[in-house]
Amino acid sequence: MLPAFILVMAPAAALLLILLSIRYGAKNMTLDIVWNAVFAFDENSVDHQIVMTSRLPRAVGSLLIGAFLAVSGALMQGITRNYLASPSIMGVSDGSVFAVTLFMVLMPNAHSEFYILSSLLGSAIGAALVFGLAWLIPQGMSPVRLAILGTVIGSFLSGTANAIQTYFQVSQKLSFWYNSRLHQLDPELIKLCIPFAVAGLALSLTLTKSVSALSLGEETAAGLGIRIWLVKGLAMLAVVILTGVSVALAGKIAFVGLIIPHIARFISGSDYRWIIPVSGVLGGLFLTACDLIARFINFPFETPVGVVTALFGVPFFLYLIKTKGGEQRA
Template identity: 55%
Template sequence: MKNKQVIYLLTLSPVLITVITLISIIYGTKDISIWTVWEAIAHFNETNIDHQIIRTGRIPRAIAVLLVGAFLAVAGAIMQGITRNYLASPSLMGVNDGSAFVITLAIVFFPGLSNIQMIFGSMAGSAIGAGLVFGFGSLIRNGLSPVRLAIIGTVIGTFLSSIASAIAMYHQVSQTLSAWYNTKVQIVDMDMLLLTLPIGLIGLILAIISAKAITITSLGEDVAIGLGQKTKTVKIISMLAVVCLTGTSVALVGKIAFVGLVIPHVTRFLVGVDYRIIIPCSAVIGAFFLSLCDLTSRYINFPYETPIGVVTAIIGVPFFLYLIRKRGGEKA
């Protein structure tokens, strides 16, 4: 049954993603015909305002949302697999907040940094955020349990966000930084998009290479060691993938919460517990999910846009509370 679901999902996904992407490009504050979209792609006229909107605004936005949805979903799946923590995700474990914190420091103290330097800074921030959360969790009695680790992650994330906000206010760059904290899918930088793509793909490749090992690790540390698994190596490679995926996502569009929490659970429900299947399916479902959230965000308060993070939170917060109620403090 699960195999059939995987086949259906992977067969239908290109169609669904193509449809949602086209709708995302065509509809907005100003609706544009599909013929005009084709002309803007095939016969671009820089004097045509509709062509400019499509080429510099809507196409980069649609691609960025697809990529970020896929990256965050896979990052969440990896974190849940290697930690056996069903609440693990970039937004709850300090990874997103660490990225945004370092970006804040970069904008305030090193305003001349290039896009690629910003991306690597964001990746370093991801590693710092995750290191702080898991470091504090390991120092506290039973601190690595799902609920306690989520609390620690929330506290560390709030602390980093507060420090970043204070620095931004003091140096009067709050308006600039609000884009990273409230997401900026409506102003995607095409140069940044082209730079994040290969780094994100490296993260996906590392995730796929590690998929079998993550499946074994998810069975438990003792079982993995008994099967000859080099657990430390697996965790290092897996977290490197998480850093690549999350760091590029935050650098590209800012912080988006709950994608990495919700989508891996949905994926496991649909396809089972083999991470060789979970990782590609999470990428597909995550891309479609965030594109759908982006489209929804445009019409909640039309013609004004609602931040996409509000839409993901409307779905993610109840799901988070459901997981705590359903699972309590047990390991995944």
């Protein structure tokens, strides 16, 4: 069974990508250097410092962020039955960007935990604005209209965040974060995000059976005894947590949550007990591979990983609008 095979092979693929991510960059590292840096760390070695404080957190962070965004997208597509749903399109990521920017301006010396909390709050605000307006507008939950609403609200929140950081002259401080530069991931922030991420993933996996029923339609789900609004609320809570953590770590990274769930659904069928874990695995591998590609587009300079995800995501998004965007998934 292909989904099971993917999950079994995922650890080996992840280790391979982590090794490649650590080895290759502006300065290539030999296998001996990588081994010694991990198992015989010398704080006086520049190469060891690069591996442990930059390359390894970057590799692990990209795997985690890709998984979080893909799972978020799969949940959103499942509960809305909308082929175009994803955190970056539906305003969830932009809400996090807005909240973190505002927090950095108001409390520049605050502890890293507050960045995570502000990002989570921003995700909730973005989701509430988009889905609240969609509920008020006639046929607002249709895929295209919901995508338009998400784009409009997201653009407003993102533009406001840019205006705030320009007015308060914190552009330089936030530049890496706005460009999703994974090479500046904070190892301590990754550690702080783990409890939130575990909670979000656990909640996502708990809901897989209910989301499978809901993806068949609300009437069918109600007939199976599913508490529709409770499932939707808990699923959006998981989306808010996972997206908020991702944005807090590396800023907004688009299209991972759009592309990967479709690939996972193609592989796994309609059962979200497989779609959710397969999305997580493929999302992590996809973003890590994109990060590797980003290093060599303009070598030896870094290209924001969002540029690479957009190269895949924009054509895919247009394809979905053309072929499936006009109506909800059957």
